[in-house]
Amino acid sequence: MSNRHEGQEARPARRSDGLLLIPVKAVMQVIDVPLRAWQRLAGLTGMASFFLLPNMAVFAIFVLVPFVINFVYSVTGGTEIFLDQRFYVGAAQYRDIFDCRSYLDPSTCVEDGFWVSTRNTALFVVVQVALMILVALVTALVLNREIAGRSFWRAVFFFPVLLSPVVVGLIWRWILQRQGLLNLVLYELFGFEPYSWLTDRNAAFAAAVGVTIWARVGFFALILLAGLQAIPKELYEAAEMDGTRRTRVFFRITLPLLMPNLLVVLVLGLIRSVQVFDEAYVLTGGGPGTSTMYLTQYIYEKGFASDLRDPGLAAAASILMGAVLVVLTLVQMAASRRNEKKGER
Amino acid sequence: MRKVILAAAAMGLLSSTAWAGDVRIMWYSDGVEGQVFHDLIDRFMKDNPDIRVTIDDVAYGTIKDQLPVQLAAGNGPDIARVTALKALSQYWLDMTPYLKDADFWVRNYGDQADWMRPDGSQAITGFMTQITLTGGFANQTLFEQAGVPLPDAKATWSDWAAAARKVADNQKVPYAIALDRSGHRLTGPALSYGGNYIGADGKPAPVDAGTKAFITDFVAWNNDGTASKDVYVSAAGTTYRAAAEDFINGQLVYYYSGSWQVPNFAAKIGNAFDWVATGNPCGPAACTGMPGGAGLVAIKATKNPEEVAKVMDYLASTPVAKEFAERTLFLPANKEVIAGGLDFKTDDPQVKAALDAFVAATTTTSPEALKLPGWKWSDTLYGALVTRVSQAVAGEISLEDAFARIDSDVAAKVAEAQ
Numbered sequence: 001m002s003n004r005h006e007g008q009e010a011r012p013a014r015r016s017d018g019l020l021l022i023p024v025k026a027v028m029q030v031i032d033v034p035l036r037a038w039q040r041l042a043g044l045t046g047m048a049s050f051f052l053l054p055n056m057a058v059f060a061i062f063v064l065v066p067f068v069i070n071f072v073y074s075v076t077g078g079t080e081i082f083l084d085q086r087f088y089v090g091a092a093q094y095r096d097i098f099d100c101r102s103y104l105d106p107s108t109c110v111e112d113g114f115w116v117s118t119r120n121t122a123l124f125v126v127v128q129v130a131l132m133i134l135v136a137l138v139t140a141l142v143l144n145r146e147i148a149g150r151s152f153w154r155a156v157f158f159f160p161v162l163l164s165p166v167v168v169g170l171i172w173r174w175i176l177q178r179q180g181l182l183n184l185v186l187y188e189l190f191g192f193e194p195y196s197w198l199t200d201r202n203a204a205f206a207a208a209v210g211v212t213i214w215a216r217v218g219f220f221a222l223i224l225l226a227g228l229q230a231i232p233k234e235l236y237e238a239a240e241m242d243g244t245r246r247t248r249v250f251f252r253i254t255l256p257l258l259m260p261n262l263l264v265v266l267v268l269g270l271i272r273s274v275q276v277f278d279e280a281y282v283l284t285g286g287g288p289g290t291s292t293m294y295l296t297q298y299i300y301e302k303g304f305a306s307d308l309r310d311p312g313l314a315a316a317a318s319i320l321m322g323a324v325l326v327v328l329t330l331v332q333m334a335a336s337r338r339n340e341k342k343g344e345r
Numbered sequence: 346m347r348k349v350i351l352a353a354a355a356m357g358l359l360s361s362t363a364w365a366g367d368v369r370i371m372w373y374s375d376g377v378e379g380q381v382f383h384d385l386i387d388r389f390m391k392d393n394p395d396i397r398v399t400i401d402d403v404a405y406g407t408i409k410d411q412l413p414v415q416l417a418a419g420n421g422p423d424i425a426r427v428t429a430l431k432a433l434s435q436y437w438l439d440m441t442p443y444l445k446d447a448d449f450w451v452r453n454y455g456d457q458a459d460w461m462r463p464d465g466s467q468a469i470t471g472f473m474t475q476i477t478l479t480g481g482f483a484n485q486t487l488f489e490q491a492g493v494p495l496p497d498a499k500a501t502w503s504d505w506a507a508a509a510r511k512v513a514d515n516q517k518v519p520y521a522i523a524l525d526r527s528g529h530r531l532t533g534p535a536l537s538y539g540g541n542y543i544g545a546d547g548k549p550a551p552v553d554a555g556t557k558a559f560i561t562d563f564v565a566w567n568n569d570g571t572a573s574k575d576v577y578v579s580a581a582g583t584t585y586r587a588a589a590e591d592f593i594n595g596q597l598v599y600y601y602s603g604s605w606q607v608p609n610f611a612a613k614i615g616n617a618f619d620w621v622a623t624g625n626p627c628g629p630a631a632c633t634g635m636p637g638g639a640g641l642v643a644i645k646a647t648k649n650p651e652e653v654a655k656v657m658d659y660l661a662s663t664p665v666a667k668e669f670a671e672r673t674l675f676l677p678a679n680k681e682v683i684a685g686g687l688d689f690k691t692d693d694p695q696v697k698a699a700l701d702a703f704v705a706a707t708t709t710t711s712p713e714a715l716k717l718p719g720w721k722w723s724d725t726l727y728g729a730l731v732t733r734v735s736q737a738v739a740g741e742i743s744l745e746d747a748f749a750r751i752d753s754d755v756a757a758k759v760a761e762a763q
Binding site for chain 2: 077078079080081082107110112116178179194196198199201284285286287288289290291292293297301304305307308309310
């Protein structure tokens, strides 16, 4: 019955262990009788459902019900919050969103804000995810080497992940604003005149991409690092004995064997990137103009913040965004299954 | 065991008693008024130990963005300090049955009562903690150092823009002029240029020639570097951004904001440089600013209307309103306070001169401007204005598109509300 490895000594039971077990045993005794009765009644499948019930209840309360409510909002109109004060409009909100002469030119759309933020989000996702995977991969490769203070460097790269996104946004805002640290350093070192980084379209976009990479790369580097450490050392030793070039080793051994982890990083990175809000909102406020206004900010503004708020439209936009996220999640699930099957073979 | 039950019962009774007398106030500060308000409330609680007042100090953005959603959901504080008085007036409590002397309120605060109640209503919902007027501030030291004379009281917006540009170039200051990122701030100048927002049917009129003329000038000043582009392009949507910090740091020659900045400047600028309030620059039609201010209103969803009215009676009373105005350097709304005269608690001659300048500027406020604080669509128009003008400043859309979008945004909102 024991899973202990051979030769491993059993830890002698301490008095405190016994004391700790008393309440557990008491609870077990109380629930044992009804559980046995339920098992006789429902069978093995029924028991599985029973144990899944708490999780399913949490999912239903916090995901399914809000999703349904959100959908109901998306087919209602008016400015009121309470559903009973709103009126049914059918697909009008969706029609407004898709009412465009050309989807490539947001200014021809009735809801130009939705399409501007969709275009911004698409560009952000492509650039941010590509760069983040690259930076995470390089970081993981460096941290996988025998370098001095390796544990310290791993902690350094992971630290930003622990920060609140709002704190991240504020820190970088203080650095990048006109009277911020970056301009001060550039002026002191090179005599550069202060520049408004956050009100220049390109610089603000680069800042949003850079800051989100800085904040998240530690998490993704950790996933890749785990993958790198799972690659058998013998493969590298054999390649070394054959005199294989390092680039070839990377492309023929490291990269193929890291592919499952890269896929996870790609899909998780995509999902988080589509959901970008906190850091970018605090950093740029969606500006300059609307050049860093992403879909989540559009939904937030429409639903809550703007003097022109429209909860129904915000709900419709969030349903559409949810659909994109569902597709990405399905891709991740399919990729995970494919990896599992490969592993079984 | 009996002791434990008795103690628990006593605790329960205590907590329920405390809950019954709880009054929660959502408050924001532009300057030092939060400290004064806390002092006044502490004094109230000493005299009324059965009422526990909690002040939630929040940013103005929270009042603007989050309070409306809380109110719509039937939540929120018992009292709030707000500027969107008319747009949210369906959520305010009519305190008339609970007030000690409703006539006192009508006599002293009646002039602004319509700003904070639905059209046609006679409800008493709150009072103005301060009356404000938008207007300009100039960094006098920079003008003197540049040898450029300050434009006079009849100077136009173009005169101010040109003079400030000269000063900025001469003194190597990054910004010549700046307006807060707010539709309300764009409105005074737009009305001076001859704009009118209210249509013949009382609903929003399409953007007219006067408003278009000012917006065209304003966007041009942003494009040629006269106006600080940073303020308007620094956010999307209706997010509020002030340029006060640039003025306080001596980085801005001319700042168009409002009388509520006077105590802020007095506290933060000190002796760093000389500044003056300049009243409102003129346009072809008027030299008007926008009247307004912040009001303290009772919330309909409160569970303790009697306690709320008691707190409001205290805060609106003449001695308390007088002390609040004198210590915060705000212009009061209470007529008895105005009639009795004020002794503003400051030795700073700049502050006294600035307050005098704003009082003088009230005489040039146009009739159109006086109508807007009590008009239900003001905030809708302000929101559309700031959103689309910012996009035009950022170069994302043309001016013609911006005007068309303002009209369609407002029309959509009017249609949604019907």
